Structure formats: C-alpha cells, structure tokens
Amino acid sequence: MYELQDVSKRFGSTQALHPLSLRLPTGRTTVLLGPSGCGKSTLVRLLNGLLHPDTGRVLFDGKPLPLEGEALLAVRHRVGYALQGGGLFPHLTGEENVTLMARHLRWSSARTRERLEALVELTRFPADALARYPAQLSGGQRQRVALMRALMLDPDVLLLDEPLGALDPLVRHELQGDLRAIFARLRKTVVLVTHDLAEAGFLGDDILLMRDGRVVQQGGLADLEARPADPFVTRFIQAQRPLPGGGAAA
C-alpha cells in the first residue's frame, strides 16, 4: 500500500528521520514502536501529507503522494487518521464529529445513518452518547468517537498515533481487545504508533522498532526477543518486562 524511498525529515537542527526506505504491505497492521522522540509520529504524518519529506518520496498505491490540492484531499479521504486524545472538535457532538466529512461530501442522510450505525456497532459505542459533546464523554468514549470518525469514509488505510496513550489501564486494556477485533474484521492496512511493547506485540503483524530517527529492527515480537539486532533492542524489551510477580499485559 505504501512504499517509502529514501525519505528523510529534519526540523531545524534536529534530524527527525534519517533516510529510510520501506514497504507497508496492504491489509497488514504495522506498528511503529519506540521511545518518545524516535521519529515514529513524524513517519506517520508523512503518510497522510501532514508533513512533506525533505528528501526521497512516499508512494501511495504505487503513485507519489501529492503535495497539495484536490489530489491530496482525495488521498486523505482514503486514509483515516486518529491521534492521542482523539483530536475531537469540541463544538460538535460525537455524532457530528463522526459524520462531518459525510456532510461535507453531501452524502444522503440514509447513507450517513447506515454507516454510523455500522460504526457504532463495530466500535461498541453507546448509541445514546452520540448526542453528547466531547467534554461530556469519557476518555475511552472519546477515543471510540475518534476511531469512528477515522473510519467514516471506509478508508483503505488507518493511521493511529498513540490512540490509547492518554487512557487509564483498565480502559486501555478493554480498547486494545476491541481494536484487535476491529483490525481482524476490517482487514485494512493499519499503521499504529505506540511506545508500549506489549501493545505492539498484541496488535501488530509486524513491528518497526525505531530510535533517533532510524529503524533499528523490523519483524515480529518473537524475532525482536530472540534475535535482537542491537543492544538497544534488548534494553528496550527488558525495560518493559512486567515486574517480578506481575502478570503478562496481554
């Protein structure tokens, strides 16, 4: 679905992303894993054109990602995006947040309602909370609204930047389970950013472990544990081991 060719990005004097080439296969969930500041959020923003690479190019569906204009908007309609905290519009209700793009694209109300009902069922969102404003929703509910909003136009790709970052552990655990079920059901190309190893292993088919703007290792969680490419990989894994006496996170 995506192919990156020698893509790099610099902010002022900081090299956020060193030249990088990789493929993101269609229908798979790829997790960008790493400590904060490793470039994983920068990478995900290059995929929907919120940022433009300094060098190299991003191919989407075999074609270079347009820099601006109608063509970029069309790509964004095919790429759902949700980020930490949800980024919900506070002046719109949950339902209005979800259906904003459908209204803008002048969908019929029947089509909009049908799609909304499907999403409410998919994300297990309480239908009576749709009329509430973001300020009236819980953290988990806000995240589900953000997910519905990202999925509204039935995109080919779903980009999720730390979607569960701001949630307390119980809600987080519940949503992780729901997300895995959703990914399995939809079979979309998913790119998920997280700093949580267990979450990466639980949700991802493929993990890209990043550090200081470079990909350190790519593979499954088992690969990372069994054949670390670098002492950093081992340290990163050990730092997130459950403490002695604790149960596994997933």
Place this chain on the structure above:
Amino acid sequence: MLLLLLSACGGAPPSSGDGVPTVRVGSKKFTESVILGEMVTQLARSTGSPAEHRRELGGTTVLWEALRRGELDVYPEYTGTLRQELLSGRNLTDDGALRTALAAEGLRLSAPLGFNNTYALGMKEAEAERLGLRRISDLRAHPELRFGFSNEFMDRADGWPALRDRYQLPQKDVRGLDHDLAYRGLESGAIQVTDLYSTDAEIAAYGLRVLEDDLHHFPAYDAVLLYRADVESRAPEALAAMLRLSGRLSESEMVKLNARARLERVPEAQVASDFLASALGITSEVHGEELSARVWRRTREHLFLVGVSLLAAIALAVPLGVLAARRPRLGRGVLGLAGIIQTVPSLALLVVMIPLLGIGSRPAIAALFLYSLLPIVRNTAAGLAGIPLEVRESAEALGLPSLARLWRIELPMAAPSILAGIQTAAVINVGTATLGALVGAGGYGQPILTGIRLDDVGLILEGAVPAAALALLASGLFEIIERAVVPKGLRLRAESESR
C-alpha cells in the same frame, strides 16, 4: 441587534432629514459663537427659508474647511482669526485686502457686527492689586507667575509665542488647558494669569482685572459673518436678513448676552431670540425639546455612529484577523498598523478626516471604524491561533479543504474570542463616539460639550449617563449574543474547566 440599529437609525443622519435646508449655519464651540450662530439661523428662518444650525463644531479649521467644501454656508468669524490664522501667509493688512483674498476662495465677508473680541490677559483683581500689575509689560518684573493659556492661544501665530517675544516675558511655568477650565484654575490658584476674550462674561463674574495691552500686540478681532458667495444667488432674502446684524452688537451688549447664557444658563436660542426681538423687532419662535425627546434623538445619533462603524469594522477586521493567523508575517504588519492607528489621539484623527470627509457623521464614523479594527483583528487572530494543534491536524487529516476547515471548525472554535473583541470595540466605540460632537456628528457628546462650556454638571450628566448606560447595555447585549452564537460544546468545556 441589526433591526434595532436600523430602526434607530431611520432619521439619524442629522443632515439628511426631510427638506434639505437652504442655509446651513455653523458655530464654534464657545458661547458667543453659538449665540451668534443662533441669531443668524433665526434671522434666516424669519424669511421663511429652512435653516439649520450646526453648533459647537470643534475648532476654527473644522468650520473653515466645511465652509470651503460647501457643507456650511455661513458662520461667525473674527477678522483677526482670518488674518492671523486662516490666511496667515498672506500679510493682509487691511479689511479690503482680506475681502479680496476671501473672494478668491469664493467667500464673502459681512460688515463688522460691531464688537471687537480680541485676546487679553487677565488675573484676579485682588492679586493684581497686591502685585501692582496694570499693564502686560508689568509682568516682566514677576517671573514666578504661573500662566495657564487656552490650547489655541498657545499654538497660534499671534498667541503666546509672539506675545512673549514682544513683551520679553520671562515666565517659565506656562501650560495649555481648556479655555473653560482656566477660570476655575484662576479661582483655585493653580494658575495666576490666563488669556481672555474681551467680551467674556466671566470678567465681571470672577472679579478679574484685564491687563492693558500697552504695546498693542493683539490685533483687532472684529466679529463678522463669513459666508459663501453662492448664498447671494441661492438665498438672497435669507442673506439680507442675516446681514441686518451688522453694526448692531456693541462690546457691552455682547458681554451681557454672553453672561445671560453662561452665567444665568438661559439657552442660547432664547438669548438670541430675545435680542432679535428687542434690537431688530423680529419675533422668532424658540421651541425647546423635551428632555426625553432630546435624549432619544441623541441616542439615535449615537447608535448610528456606533452601529455603522462597528458593522463596517467587523466586516473588515474578521477577515484581516484570519489573514493574520494564517500568514504570521503579514499578520504582524496588520496588527502593527492597527496598533499605530490606535495611538493616534481621537481628536487628531477626527480633524484629519475633515478634509477627506467633511463634517457630520461621516468623519466620526470613519474614525470610530479605524479604532474598532485593532481589538477585533487581534482577538480573531488570537482565537484562531489558540486552537489546539491536534484539533487543527485532525481537521486537515480528514481531507477538509482550507475554506471548509475555516468555516466548520476554526471560526466556530474562535467565536468566543472574536465576540470578546467585538464587545471591547463596541464599548470603546460608545465612549469615543462622544467626541463625534466636535465635528458635528451629534450624539451624547453634544450635551457633554455644552455642559463643559457652560460649567453645567446637569448637562454633562445628560450626555454622560446615557453614554455609560449604553456602554453597559452593549456589553450586556454581547453576553446574550455569546449565548446564541458560541457553540454549546465550547461552553460545556469552559464550565468543566472552571469547575
């Protein structure tokens, strides 16, 4: 609000009422000029011509420009002012030369009305006696005296600088202040010497001694009527009636009339009417306005000034604010320019507008419009800049085009800030609009101006109280508008944050 404004503005612009007046009379913002203006207006009306009196305009230049532009037909002036100030570059030694110079401008001069209202210096009688001061040259021996002169006297060519040079006066403590406040300054001892006009009503009332101009520094200030040449053909009868004033007003007569108006608080229209009846046998009806009718008329005028200027400012400032938020470098320029406009004193801005827009509501609206820009531009830009990054990013990532993001997301979210800016502009506007009276725009400033001139607190309150009430009302109105306009979701957030 719009409906209220429009209905209130129905008959508001004072100049465009039913029946355009054939004679438009102006007067300066001191009592003598207002009385003369009233006399001229009533004389014109006595011939059946509709006449309008634009009273208390703020300063000689305002009237001069308005007359030349054809927005006034006639106003009382002084030959000294014409010679020394308005045509000061020409060195016009006699009245004949003055008439020729004015004719070139399309203006005419009446024969002198009869009194010479020249500048003089005065001080408290008792203090002058104690120091042995009779003549201006006696002041040389007392360099410690505190002088307080009207601002006009401080600046004009024949005023303080020339007087100081002529008499070699050594005083250093010299300040400029409003002419009407000078008498109170004398009374309190804050100043000891001030400039007077030789027909001032207060000379007797405050027990002042007029110092003799022993070097004959001050030129003659013979009162005359200055009018446009085209009045001769347009309203010959009205003009003939107005010119009957020539030679009818002696200095002592004028002091008496000034005293009736200033000290006995008789309305100028009544003073003028009584004089015309006794001196010229002309009866004219003076109809005073009821208090409620006066206040309502001024409210309409005031709302007109504030409403039009504010709506125009919103129409320009909100887009400018959006531009400033989207193009930060351009934004700094826009905000800087609006900030500079804000620092121009309102009176200066009003006077600068006159050559461009004449007198009346137009220059006032233009000035208020300019003053309203900054708070609205700044709050619009700040409101847009205050939208959290993740919200802006979400809107962009959804694939909403730029204009739709502005309309559906950014403006609704910035609405509380934008409204607060408009509210600030409206409240400032209500206050500043009182200065519109100086250029003939009417409104609540009119009674305030008259009240300061006549030292009449009641009259000042008649303008100040409704102005304050209107400011409060405007502020309250915006609270209601905020409830209607600011999206519910944003108010919920504000509530949950304040909890």
